[in-house]
Amino acid sequence: MLEKGKISVRQFTILVALYTIGTAILIIPSILAAKAKQDAWISGLLGLAIGVAMVIFYWKLSERFQYVNLIEILEKCFGKWIGKSVGFLFFVCYVLLLATFVLRDIGDFMTTVMMVETPIEAIHIIFLIIVLYGVKLGLEVFTRTMELFIPWIVLLLVALFLTLLPQIEVTNILPVFENGMKPIVQSSFSFLVFPFLEMVVFLMIIPYVNRPQDTKKAFMLGTIMGGGLLIFISVLTILVVGPTETARSIYPTYDLTKTINIREFFQRVEALMALIWFITVFVKLLVLTYVSCLGIAQVFELKEYRIIVLPIGLVLYVLSLSIFPSISFLIEFTPVYDLYAFLWCAVFPFVVWLVSLVRGGERNKSGTARTESG
Amino acid sequence: MFRKRPNKKLNNDQAQLTQENSTAQAELAQQGEAFTPELLENLRRIKEILGGSSDLVMTDFILGGHEAALLYMDGMVDKVAINHFFEHINRTPEMMKYSNFLSQEEEGTADFFKLLSTPVNRLDEIRFFREAIRAILAGNAVLLVNSVTHGLVIDSKGHKGRAVTESSTENVVRGPKEAFNENGLINTTLIRRKIKDPRLRVERKVIGNVTQTSVAVIHIHGIANDKLVKEVHARLDKIDIDGILESNYIEEFIQDEVYTPFPTVFNTERPDVVAAALLEGRIAIVIDGTPFVLLVPALFTHFFQAAEDYYQRWDIATLLRLLRISAFFISMLGPAVYIAVINFHQEMLPTPLLISLAAQREGVPFPAIVEALIMEVTLEILREAGLRLPKAIGQTVSIVGALVIGQAAVEAGIISAAMVIVVAITAISNFILPAYNMGISIRIIRFVFMFLAGTFGLYGIAAGLFALALHLCSIRSFGIPYMDPLAPFVPDDMKDTFWRKPIFRLITRPRLISQKNNQRQSKSK
Amino acid sequence: MGYTLITLLIAGLVLLIDRRKLKQYKRKRENRVYFSIFMIGLVMLLIKSAGIEMPSPLNGISYVLKPLTKMM
Numbered sequence: 016m017l018e019k020g021k022i023s024v025r026q027f028t029i030l031v032a033l034y035t036i037g038t039a040i041l042i043i044p045s046i047l048a049a050k051a052k053q054d055a056w057i058s059g060l061l062g063l064a065i066g067v068a069m070v071i072f073y074w075k076l077s078e079r080f081q082y083v084n085l086i087e088i089l090e091k092c093f094g095k096w097i098g099k100s101v102g103f104l105f106f107v108c109y110v111l112l113l114a115t116f117v118l119r120d121i122g123d124f125m126t127t128v129m130m131v132e133t134p135i136e137a138i139h140i141i142f143l144i145i146v147l148y149g150v151k152l153g154l155e156v157f158t159r160t161m162e163l164f165i166p167w168i169v170l171l172l173v174a175l176f177l178t179l180l181p182q183i184e185v186t187n188i189l190p191v192f193e194n195g196m197k198p199i200v201q202s203s204f205s206f207l208v209f210p211f212l213e214m215v216v217f218l219m220i221i222p223y224v225n226r227p228q229d230t231k232k233a234f235m236l237g238t239i240m241g242g243g244l245l246i247f248i249s250v251l252t253i254l255v256v257g258p259t260e261t262a263r264s265i266y267p268t269y270d271l272t273k274t275i276n277i278r279e280f281f282q283r284v285e286a287l288m289a290l291i292w293f294i295t296v297f298v299k300l301l302v303l304t305y306v307s308c309l310g311i312a313q314v315f316e317l318k319e320y321r322i323i324v325l326p327i328g329l330v331l332y333v334l335s336l337s338i339f340p341s342i343s344f345l346i347e348f349t350p351v352y353d354l355y356a357f358l359w360c361a362v363f364p365f366v367v368w369l370v371s372l373v374r375g376g377e378r379n380k381s382g383t384a385r386t387e388s389g
Numbered sequence: 390m391f392r393k394r395p396n397k398k399l400n401n402d403q404a405q406l407t408q409e410n411s412t413a414q415a416e417l418a419q420q421g422e423a424f425t426p427e428l429l430e431n432l433r434r435i436k437e438i439l440g441g442s443s444d445l446v447m448t449d450f451i452l453g454g455h456e457a458a459l460l461y462m463d464g465m466v467d468k469v470a471i472n473h474f475f476e477h478i479n480r481t482p483e484m485m486k487y488s489n490f491l492s493q494e495e496e497g498t499a500d501f502f503k504l505l506s507t508p509v510n511r512l513d514e515i516r517f518f519r520e521a522i523r524a525i526l527a528g529n530a531v532l533l534v535n536s537v538t539h540g541l542v543i544d545s546k547g548h549k550g551r552a553v554t555e556s557s558t559e560n561v562v563r564g565p566k567e568a569f570n571e572n573g574l575i576n577t578t579l580i581r582r583k584i585k586d587p588r589l590r591v592e593r594k595v596i597g598n599v600t601q602t603s604v605a606v607i608h609i610h611g612i613a614n615d616k617l618v619k620e621v622h623a624r625l626d627k628i629d630i631d632g633i634l635e636s637n638y639i640e641e642f643i644q645d646e647v648y649t650p651f652p653t654v655f656n657t658e659r660p661d662v663v664a665a666a667l668l669e670g671r672i673a674i675v676i677d678g679t680p681f682v683l684l685v686p687a688l689f690t691h692f693f694q695a696a697e698d699y700y701q702r703w704d705i706a707t708l709l710r711l712l713r714i715s716a717f718f719i720s721m722l723g724p725a726v727y728i729a730v731i732n733f734h735q736e737m738l739p740t741p742l743l744i745s746l747a748a749q750r751e752g753v754p755f756p757a758i759v760e761a762l763i764m765e766v767t768l769e770i771l772r773e774a775g776l777r778l779p780k781a782i783g784q785t786v787s788i789v790g791a792l793v794i795g796q797a798a799v800e801a802g803i804i805s806a807a808m809v810i811v812v813a814i815t816a817i818s819n820f821i822l823p824a825y826n827m828g829i830s831i832r833i834i835r836f837v838f839m840f841l842a843g844t845f846g847l848y849g850i851a852a853g854l855f856a857l858a859l860h861l862c863s864i865r866s867f868g869i870p871y872m873d874p875l876a877p878f879v880p881d882d883m884k885d886t887f888w889r890k891p892i893f894r895l896i897t898r899p900r901l902i903s904q905k906n907n908q909r910q911s912k913s914k
Numbered sequence: 915m916g917y918t919l920i921t922l923l924i925a926g927l928v929l930l931i932d933r934r935k936l937k938q939y940k941r942k943r944e945n946r947v948y949f950s951i952f953m954i955g956l957v958m959l960l961i962k963s964a965g966i967e968m969p970s971p972l973n974g975i976s977y978v979l980k981p982l983t984k985m986m
Contacts, residue, residue, distance in 0.1 A: 023877065112971070125848060130733060133845065140924075141845060145856045152863045159862040159876040160855075283736040286847045293851045315947045322935055322944055325928045329955030332924075337958075337968045348972055351979050 017312055017320050020155030021225040028233040028240070029161050030302065031217065033168075035241025037299030038120045039210040040292050043245050044252040044267040046205050050198035052258040053188050059246035062203035063239065066211025069361065070238045074231045076368055077218055082227035085218040086313040092370050099314050106310035109359040110216055111331065114303035118143065118335040121296050128269060129289065139335055146297065147328040150305045151321050154223055157301055164294045171291050172244070176251065178275045183254045208353045210245065212360035214238065216306045268292070304331065423516050428456050428535035431518075435460060438522055445525070452478060456535040459543075460521075465528035467547020474530070474543055513542040526601065548572075553579070558825065559659050564700040568658045573677030576660075577605050580673065583664040584609065594625060596639070600632035604639065607663075607673040612903050614670060617867055621672050621685060636681045639674060643685070646864045650830035653866040655687035662696050670903025686866035686902060688873055690886045692827035693717070698889055707888040714887060716818035721831050723815035724761045725838035725850055727808070731757040733846030752802035758843030760804055764812040765836070767794055772816075873901050917963040925956050 022030070047055035080088045085105070090098035121142055122135045130138070149157045217234065224230050252261050252271045261267045272288035275281065308327055312320035339345050424431050432447060439445055444463040449456065461471065515521055521531045521540055528546040553575065556568035569576045577591055588610040596604050604625065608618050624643040633639060640654045641647075657663060658680040663673045666684045674683040684691075693713045698706040730737055731746070738746065753760060771794075775787035795813075798804040815835070822828045834857065841849035864871045874882035882899050884890045897907045929952075936945055961968055 025878065108971075130846060130848060137845070138848070141849070141852050145852055145859070148856060149859045152859055156863045157859065159870060159872065160858045162876040162878045163858050163862065163872060280739050282739070286734045286737060289847070290851055293848075293855075297855055311947075311951075315943065317944050317947060318939070322932065322939070322948055323951055325932055326948055326951035326955055329925070329928060329959065330951060333955060333958040333962055334971075337962055338970055338972060340967070340970055344970075344972070348976060350983050351976050354979050354983050355975055 017309055017317070018154050018223050020153050021223055022155060022158045022220075023225055024229050024233045026158040026162060027220070027224045027230055028237040029165060030158055030220070030298070031214070031234055031237025032240040032244075033161055033164070033295050033298040034217075034302050035210045035214070035238055036244055036292075036295040037210060037213075038117050038292070038296050039245055040248055040295055041120070041124060041266050041268055043206065043209065044249040044261050044271075045264050046209065047202050047249045048253060048258050048262040048267075049202065049205075051202035052194065052198070052262065053253060054191060054193070054199050055202065055253055055258070055261075056188070056246055056250045057191075058199040058201075058203035059206060059242075059249055061199065062206030062211065063242040063246065065203070065207050066214075066242055067235055067238055069207070069211055070214050070234050071231070072368075073215055073218060073364065074221070074234050076364055076371075077221045077227070078231075079368070079371060082222050084222045084309075084313065086310060088218070088367065092367050092374070102310065103314045105359065105363065106307050106314070109356075110303055110307045110310065111327070111334075112338075113213065113216075114300060114307060114331055115334045115338050117296060117300045117303060118331060119338060121293075121300075122335065124266060124269075128266060129286065136336065139332060142297070142300070143328055143332055146300050146304055147324055149301045150308060150324050153321075154220070154305065157305070161298055164298070168291055168294055171288060175272065175275070175288055175291075178277055178281065179251060179255055179271070182274060183251075184257075185254065187254050187257050188250070205353060206245075208356050208360075210241065211238065212356055215360045215364060216303060218364075219306045219309055220302070304328070422518055424518065424521075424533070424538045424540060426536045426538055428458060428533055431533050431540075432458055432460075434518060435521060435525075438518065439525075450475075452534055455537075458533050459530055460525055460533070461530035461545065462525055462528060465548055466530055466545045470543070470545035470547060471530060474545070512544070515540045515542055523601065546574075550575075556658050559657065559662070559696060559823065561695075561697045561700065564697055565659070565661045567660060569660060569675075569680040569682055571678055571680060573603055573605060573675050576675045576680070576682060577607065579660040580607060580663055580667070580675070583660055584667060588612070589667070592622070594622075596625065596628050596630070597633040598629070598631050600634065602633040603677040604633070605675040607667065607675060609667050609670070611905070612668065612670045612898070613672055614903060614905070617686070617902075618672060620867055621674070625674070633676060633678075635679045636674070636676045636683050639676060640683055645866055645868075649860065649864050650833045651689070651861070651864065651871070652692070652824070652826040652830065653685075653687055653864060653871065655684040655691055655824070656681040656826070657684065658682070659696055665696075665699070668909075669898050686869045688866060688869060689861060689871050690875070692822070692824040694885075695823035699892070703889050703891045710887055710889065713821055713823070716821040717831065720815055720818035720822075720828075721835055722838055722850065723811055723818065724765060724835065725842035725853075726847075727811045728757045728761055728839060729842040729846040729850055732843065746805075746807055749805040749807055753805050754803070756843075757808075758839060760808050761812070761839055761843075762836075764798075764804055764808055765815075765839070768812055768816055769832070869901050874899065918960065921959045921963040925952075925959065928952070 044055070047059055051058040076088070080091060083091070086099070086102040089102045089105075092098060093101060118139055122138050125138045126133065126135045149160070214234075221227050221230050221234075224233075248268055248271075249261075252267045255271055255274055256264070256267065260270075264270045269285055269289070272285040273283065275284055275288075304324075304327070308320045308324050311327065312323055317323065339348075422434075425434075436445065436447075442462075446461055446463050448459045450459070451457065459471070459474075513524075515524065515531070516539060520542070521533075524531050524542040528548055530543045530545045532541040532543060550572045551570045553567050553570055555566045559568075567579065569579060581589060581591070586609065590608055590610050592606045594604050594606070595601050606618070606621055606625065621643070625639070628639070628642045630638065630642075636656055640652075640656070644653045646653055655666075663682050663684065667673060671684050671686060674685070676683070693710060695709075698710065731750070735743055750757075755763070768791075771787050771790045774790070775783040777783070778786060791813075795804075795809045799806045799809055819828050819831060822831070838850060838853050841853045843849075845852065862870065862872050862876050870877060873879065874886060879900050881897060882901075885895055885899075889895075893910070896910055898909055900907065932948070936948060939945060958968065
């Protein structure tokens with residue numbers, strides 16, 4: 016076992032919830048509002064429902080293989096060498112890439128709206144140092160840290176909601192179904208891809224929960240909590256700012272916090288509210304970096320994953336700086352990315368599942384034999 | 390766990406060391422020998438081992454027709470106890486009768502010694518020089534009789550120490566006032582007097598090759614976790630040092646984590662705090678020679694709990710605890726947030742305040758971070774000066790220094806008035822924490838946060854907080870996660886952390902600390 | 915130039931921190947994997963610091979998947 020620590024089911028739920036919120040909290044209102052406009056909440060709920068179904072599928076996959084981690088699943092399914100290579104591809108081409116995106120997201124956010132003069136390199140370095148420190152400390156420690164963050168997030172969100180209460184305009188969300196179903200479904204696909212399909216990385220973490228058979232409920236609960244919060248934030252943004260403005264904004268949640276104004280005294284606290292997504296982005300990057308390190312270490316059968324944390328951090332750092340040649344490229348790339356993520360997170364596990372069904376009988380037998388012997 | 394320091398001594402030194410060691414070993418061998426029947430020979434040997442110290446007193450007298458000698462260290466024994474002993478042997482008529490039995494026969498000696506037992510003093514039989522030396526050095530008297538190969542230790546420790554006085558570091562308005570003093574024996578007694586239960590276990594050991602300091606490990610059997618008790622003993626047994634002069638010597642040896650600013654061992658000079666901790670299942674280490682008793686495991690939340698939280702009503706106790714937590718954050722982040730807001734996030738301030746601050750800062754030639762550093766360092770200097778000087782001067786220095794430097798600096802336009810306010814609030818907040826050693830860690834961390842705020846603003850502070858949270862969650866105190874019960878979250882144990890529920894609601898003991906016998910009171914409510 | 919210097923500093927720091935861990939491993943495999951990843955990172959960092967535009971891996975993905983996206 017590469018990871019010797021164990022986390023509790025409760026900690027797993029928190030991890031899933033915070034991971035779901037992740038970077039999504041910053042941009043999800045505009046993604047949802049882009050096509051569905053004021054019906055964002057419907058497409059949100061639709062996306063969440065499909066998302067939960069996907070999460071259950073991931074869990075079933077894990078259950079089918081007696082809760083071993085993803086690399087071991089692949090090895091059982093495709094044999095040692097093919098399994099390893101596919102796993103390596105998955106971790107390098109998807110998980111590491113996703114981590115790069117997340118790091119770049121926070122860097123872009125900081126340099127475009129909060130601290131315009133600060134070089135993006137400095138922001139990446141300081142964020143990455145803390146993340147790598149967390150990964151080196153191990154799963155047990157950083158999930159404990161997450162528990163420490165929960166009250167702060169709740170506190171800030173409640174403060175956000177209460178301070179925005181006077182500015183809510185219910186008319187913003189009407190009329191319902193103005194443009195029919197099609198835009199709603201389109202938006203919900205983006206919502207599905209963005210936070211929910213990324214849950215596939217938890218296939219690497221389920222084995223380290225102390226009672227993996229109980230994780231199904233936790234996995235669903237965490238997803239619903241995180242997804243629910245995202246929908247809540249989107250609706251709040253639309254209620255306060257309006258659907259058109261929301262869709263046009265790059266960081267709608269940040270713009271939302273900018274509108275807080277209580278008697279000219281409590282105003283412009285967006286820097287304080289930014290702590291919410293600093294925390295969630297931090298958690299997401301931590302999980303992704305951890306999973307990539309763990310996965311790559313497992314592929315090469317290293318004795319522990321901690322040894323490769325820093326070199327991977329180095330690669331992550333350079334990649335995050337040079338991944339987007341230009342902003343226009345990014346805009347062009349978004350639909351391509353949706354498809355790319357869909358391939359890795361939905362098609363790929365589905366293929367694994369199919370293969371395991373076909374080879375099912377003997378594999379399962381050998382699986383149980385292994386658990387009995389060891 | 391234990392880290393062995395790399396042995397980097399020069400060869401030259403080592404050679405010298407081995408030589409010294411060999412002579413020391415010879416002495417030890419001599420000390421390990423048993424008494425001879427010859428009294429004079431015994432006395433000569435003891436005198437030789439002690440190097441003819443001038444404070445060694447040998448009183449010769451005749452006991453039951455035999456030559457005898459009483460040996461003790463002048464000034465370390467209670468003269469009354471010695472006199473009492475002499476009166477006792479002179480007054481006992483059977484002494485003469487038994488004198489015939491006094492031979493080398495074992496039984497006769499035993500009876501004789503039994504007879505000597507005075508009602509007050511504890512007596513121990515000894516056979517070896519080593520034991521005699523240890524007893525004499527501990528302040529006991531040793532009785533040696535000619536032609537007998539046994540010695541007798543008479544408990545006569547009578548070192549004049551400080552009386553049990555009021556606590557000087559942990560004051561209360563309501564609650565017991567007594568505090569520990571430097572006498573380990575009295576300290577254990579103070580604890581024993583609070584917990585009159587046969588399950589209270591006191592295990593003594595001697596640590597320090599030269600100082601021979603007596604250390605007592607105290608726990609309540611059946612409440613404390615046995616594994617934890619074993620671990621404490623194991624760690625104490627590993628200590629190999631010449632001297633233990635204060636509990637911190639032990640603390641630094643037994644703590645889990647070396648590279649952390651946070652204390653993982655609690656210290657207190659209040660017997661009631663120790664008793665409360667023992668009842669929770671924690672373990673106390675009483676070290677002779679210091680009024681500060683160690684408590685392990687010590688978790689983060691323990692450092693925010695004052696004794697008086699339990700002696701005042703629960704509502705005010707809860708509010709005070711919340712106040713302390715806020716003070717913790719103010720003390721840690723105060724200057725950092727000020728720097729960040731002034732440098733990077735001026736928009737957060739209401740316009741009138743911003744204008745007034747800008748007006749104040751107009752004449753100040755430094756950036757906020759330099760300004761803050763000047764003030765913080767000045768404050769630290771004043772604080773240290775006030776602490777080390779004699780009391781009367783110390784107070785004058787701190788008050789006058791702060792006033793004069795603070796006001797003069799503002800008037801001279803070096804520092805803005807707002808910065809003086811921030812630094813002052815920060816300093817006061819630091820004093821609100823009941824545990825001095827936690828205050829010290831915050832003082833250290835404050836500077837780190839100031840640098841982070843000066844370079845990255847609130848983003849830097851957030852990054853620092855993440856790193857701090859990770860670090861806090863990574864350390865353990867005797868195997869218990871330091872942030873318990875916050876992380877891992879134990880809902881049941883939250884009853885006595887940031888808030889304190891009424892005492893009749895504190896039904897169970899902290900789950901991770903005392904793993905068995907969890908019930909504190911019946912659940913009748 | 916200054917940027918390259920910082921780059922080398924970062925790389926040196928990484929090695930410094932991991933020095934003890936690397937020595938600890940008698941097995942060659944850990945060290946080999948470590949240095950492969952480390953060299954990839956370092957080379958990329960040097961290219962980046964020299965101011966040469968690196969081809970983004972996203973170009974490849976884009977190239978392969980673009981027709982598929984259009985189809986959908």
